[in-house]
Amino acid sequence: MSDTHFLEVNGLEISARINMPGEPSRKIILVDNISFNLKRGEVLGLIGESGAGKSTIGLAAMSYGRSGCEISGGSIKIEGDDILKMNAKQVNEIRGTRVAYVAQSAAASFNPAHRIGDQVIEVALEHKLMSKSEALEYADILYEKLGLPDPKNFGKRYPHQVSGGQLQRAMTVMALCAKPDLIVFDEPTTALDVTTQIEVLATIKTAIEDTGVAALYITHDLAVVAQVSDQIMVLRNGKMVEYGTTDEIINHAQQKYTQDLVSIRAMEKPEQALPDSPAILQVNHISAAYDGVNKILKDVTLELHAGQTLSIVGESGSGKSTLARVITGLLPQMEGEIVFNGESLSKALKDRVPEQLRDLQMIYQMADVAMNPRHTIGQIIGRPIEFYFGIKGAENRRRTIELLDQIELGEKYIDRYPAELSGGQKQRVCIARALAAKPSLIICDEVTSALDPLVADGILQLLMELQKKHNIAYLFITHDLATVKAISDSIAVMYQGSLVRFGQKSAVLSPPFDDYTDMLLSSVPQMELGWLEKVLSTRKMQSADN
């Protein structure tokens, strides 16, 4: 037994069996020959795209495989004992007590039927590590340490009664409560807004330092993992790409793939000057509500010029998607006017003329659900060509192929079904479908949010090329400031239904800032060591000044 390493993973292999009807079942390797060691108090960041096997490795550290997965080789030793050789009872003894898990979506991972406090102390009670009063007392200390409001009474609330950021911290409390030696953090901040993410990140970091646990930190965001890890392992398709200290990975990456990940946020489009021509889209004093009473949008005014990109940025609940619904006519506004191509659009969708509908297309976040799974790619793209221009047959096919070429997929995809395509390819098909109508404005609602960084990068580049070629304007809705910087000509910052800041990119992103924009911009994780501490100390100083 090694006296320094708490966790030793050696030659780990995880596989899944695929049983297709009519074929012999075959084994696919999800995780291939992964080895690493972890001391107490150390944090290892596992980073990679979806399908890289990072969550699978994290769960394997608890001897858990999601359905169909099987740990088929190697060893995972906790203080010298191989947990893969243990029986179910011994594994249950380890889970929660020595190794604990913090999931990506705390909202889904808390049982809605029980109070938070009961779930937090459950491990300690179930494994008889503490008496109930001891556990409750320790939980109160942890609530306070992780900055949860009203720590004495926090545990009495139900999961739906607290916010997402609070729930994510409560999940960390739940993991810490039984005083484990290792915590697996599986994308703990991915589902949160940036301004919430920075707080949760800071509390997780403090909690790790104070309690001296070891941690596996799983994420797809290199900038985030750089803030909390001592070491980083880069994974791709289940294989290790690079493994080193955080400094080595961030500042001296050896592999091309790692370098791509590090430089991903560097892309930036030069801003176009405002043309003299009138704007293609004018949003004038729009207010809207879903129930007719509580306004989700409050007096929003902005404009967008032909061939330019306007990014609307804000956190969840800021009203950015509602604005898109008003512009498309899905939600009639209460007050204000939408002017598109010089014509005032009627409030309701059914009163708009086909020409207006054709000229304004939309691309959604979830490419999978935006396409009919029983139509071929050719049918999906060919449909708007027929619908708007009445073109059928060979000419329709010719234009479909032309569009497929433009989205860099090519003719061979024309008879395939959406299920055969990857996430990025599906989003490209959605772009082609929007393009088929030859619109002058496309509303893009979080189109890259569900995609891996490198794939998202490809989509953004494609959109920029198409913009140049066809002079299309984009209304780009996103919560990701890196994307905003990369593609915008002008930016609108929204907060709780109101427009906080609007103007050319250079103006919006340079000081003096209003308070909200300042907080939003400074919360975006930067690809540098010690960024988190720097931001937090600046914020402390500012609040001390006030």
Next chain:
Amino acid sequence: MISVIIFAGTELLPGDVAQSILGQSATPEAVQNLRLEMGLDKPAITRYFSWLVNIFQGDLGTSLSSGRAISDMIGDRFSNTLFLAASAAIVAVPLAIFLGLIAVLHRDGIIDKFISITTLSMISLPEFFIGYLLILFIAVDLNWLPSSSIIYDSMSFGEQLKAIALPCITLTLVVLAHMMRMTRAAILNVMSSPYIETAQLKGLSSFKIIFHHAFPNAISPIITVVVLNLAYLVVGVVVVEIIFVYPGMGQLLVDHVTNRDIPVVQAVGLIFAAIYILLNVFADVMAIIANPRLRHPK
């Protein structure tokens, strides 16, 4: 609405109460006189509304064949039916949920399959078949329990329970499968939730996960199906009561359908409908109570 359907349904029944009271040999004049006396000559709409008004005043009317007040006739019978249905429910509901939990615990194993096959076979057989099988084996061959379930007020509670044992078992077997399958399906549905994974990663035992973490979240569909089956127990006992000669509402209904005693049939139908609606309202209320989001608003 239901009152309209019941009234229309009974109006459509062939035959005539006056004819059946007086028998085959009655002269047409006598039948006509009796019809007038009973008000059967008035148009259906008029009779419907006077019937409805009376019901709202708590008057179910009088039986055409015996001349007694229907509420008196129903009183005892109704409590007998409720007694039988409640006994069956007390056995069937916990048993179904327990079997459902066991089936989930041993999902896709032999025990799960055995429970499914047995309960599904039972639901596939009609009540009268199961009832007569039980009479044949338990009452006739083994002579453990009586085959007829006539109960009197003078019987002790124990004797009454013994008398209704067979119809109770029959009803239990009939409703068991539905509730058990739904319990199993509802819990399995919840078992794929992320919070079940959380519970597994806390190192909890399978039983604790199913009972403490999955069951409370599956309770609302389970309540719905349980209540539906309770309604079936009350309303659907007709056949079982006939088989076991049990003096309940079902037998009352069948007897008076045979006599063309329309007011009794209407009253019984209306009571059954009311029970059905009440139980469904109860299910909705319970589902709301079971939902923590509704119990503990933000």
